[in-house]
Amino acid sequence: MEKPWNIHHKQDDAFTEAGDDPNIHIFAVEPVISLQNNRSGRKFIACTYEKFWWEYQKMMKNNWPRHFYEVIRENKPCHLYFDLEFLKESNTEVDANKIVDDLICFSCNKLESDFGIVCSEWNVLRLDSSTSEKFSQHLIFRIPGIAFRSNFEVGDFVEELCENPEFRHRLTIHSGGQDKLIVDKAVYTKNRHFRLFQSCKKGKEALLLRSDHCKFEFDTLHVPLSQEMAQSNKIFGPELSQCGNNKSIFYASLICNVDDTDIYLIPFEIKKRTPNVPISSGRVPSFTHDSFYSDFDCLELNDYVKSLIQTNDTPGHIGSIEYDAEENTVKYSIRGNRYCRNIGRQHKSNNVYYLAYLDQRVIIQRCYDRQSCRDFFSLPIRIPKNVVRCLEEGMYITDVPNEDLLDHIENEIKQENNDS
Numbered sequence: 001m002e003k004p005w006n007i008h009h010k011q012d013d014a015f016t017e018a019g020d021d022p023n024i025h026i027f028a029v030e031p032v033i034s035l036q037n038n039r040s041g042r043k044f045i046a047c048t049y050e051k052f053w054w055e056y057q058k059m060m061k062n063n064w065p066r067h068f069y070e071v072i073r074e075n076k077p078c079h080l081y082f083d084l085e086f087l088k089e090s091n092t093e094v095d096a097n098k099i100v101d102d103l104i105c106f107s108c109n110k111l112e113s114d115f116g117i118v119c120s121e122w123n124v125l126r127l128d129s130s131t132s133e134k135f136s137q138h139l140i141f142r143i144p145g146i147a148f149r150s151n152f153e154v155g156d157f158v159e160e161l162c163e164n165p166e167f168r169h170r171l172t173i174h175s176g177g178q179d180k181l182i183v184d185k186a187v188y189t190k191n192r193h194f195r196l197f198q199s200c201k202k203g204k205e206a207l208l209l210r211s212d213h214c215k216f217e218f219d220t221l222h223v224p225l226s227q228e229m230a231q232s233n234k235i236f237g238p239e240l241s242q243c244g245n246n247k248s249i250f251y252a253s254l255i256c257n258v259d260d261t262d263i264y265l266i267p268f269e270i271k272k273r274t275p276n277v278p279i280s281s282g283r284v285p286s287f288t289h290d291s292f293y294s295d296f297d298c299l300e301l302n303d304y305v306k307s308l309i310q311t312n313d314t315p316g317h318i319g320s321i322e323y324d325a326e327e328n329t330v331k332y333s334i335r336g337n338r339y340c341r342n343i344g345r346q347h348k349s350n351n352v353y354y355l356a357y358l359d360q361r362v363i364i365q366r367c368y369d370r371q372s373c374r375d376f377f378s379l380p381i382r383i384p385k386n387v388v389r390c391l392e393e394g395m396y397i398t399d400v401p402n403e404d405l406l407d408h409i410e411n412e413i414k415q416e417n418n419d420s
């Protein structure tokens with residue numbers, strides 16, 4: 001029998017098989033029979049959605065155990081998603097459906113205030129695998145024409161949402177004797193595995209299925225009907241309608257199912273600064289590693305910052321550039337390299353940024369971390385003379401350098417870091 005796909009033992013090998021083909025996606029699977037009962041036991045598949053669905057729905061028909069996950073790849077566009085859970089026993093007073101309705105409402109309000117995007121519960125797919133002990137849902141926002149640049153930006157969006165006091169007040173649950181948000185903020189990390197519709201966790205029985213409270217409107221999305229599906233009509237006859245319905249849910253549930261022909265990625269940083277720019281004019285034609293959304297055009301400084309973040313083992317790149325003309329500073333948000341000069345190693349989840357103070361001719365590294373590195377400023381890195389000359393030629397700096405000021409800043413920062 002022909003193998004439906006190659007099974008890789010390493011995720012990187014599946015990435016290699018996918019190459020640059022935007023139609024090939026990565027899935028992870030926990031083998032039904034495996035000696036290891038941990039994540040390292042997962043295997044990886046690279047294939048198109050269509051091919052995957054074709055094999056997957058056969059497993060569904062035959063009631064085979066399914067432990068499949070979508071791999072939300074680093075630096076790839078994706079949709080807004082949430083992972084929600086709590087133990088029912090310690091939250092008997094919580095109205096789960098009300099709390100999810102509130103979450104959707106807060107999210108829609110924020111999408112409208114930040115980006116001018118109007119959406120509602122009709123755009124939200126609710127999948128549920130709750131049991132008598134535990135409430136567990138996935139929410140996937142499918143707004144036609146809209147996606148986030150990557151799941152890091154989704155994480156930023158969710159982080160900001162969770163800072164809203166009213167949100168915190170309404171979406172808190174109890175967990176292990178503590179108050180905690182219903183939102184799991186740990187699901188926005190690099191190459192995250194997110195369980196698929198119609199799969200269950202290994203050793204468990206609760207499938208992830210469409211929630212009875214889901215009001216998602218499928219008409220807005222296009223689901224391809226392939227020859228294979230047309231053929232399955234003959235094979236499976238009247239059951240197709242149910243199967244076709246499942247196919248619509250499956251396609252809508254894929255976090256990375258971003259259509260490059262009509263999706264406008266949200267350039268997150270610049271949208272925040274210029275909220276009146278209509279979405280359609282902010283179109284990013286294709287995703288590139290160096291995504292510049294800035295009118296700052298001193299390429300020499302950009303290259304110098306790149307040289308700071310490109311080390312052999314972790315080749316970072318610049319995610320966005322924000323020029324603040326009033327302060328005369330340039331903020332470089334870094335992706336792919338989270339090396340922090342405060343802790344002397346890579347951060348696990350938060351990104352870092354470099355702030356260039358043009359008048360002072362220095363660059364300082366800071367962190368997006370809200371805890372340990374909140375007040376950290378790295379020692380200033382002096383911008384090389386040839387780059388300073390380019391900044392002067394570009395009229396970004398006009399006054400003479402002040403060596404005393406430089407020394408002063410260095411001392412201030414040393415003092416500050418010693419104190420904290």
Ligand SMILES: [Zn+2]
Nearest residue numbers: 340342367373
């Ligand atoms: Zn840090």
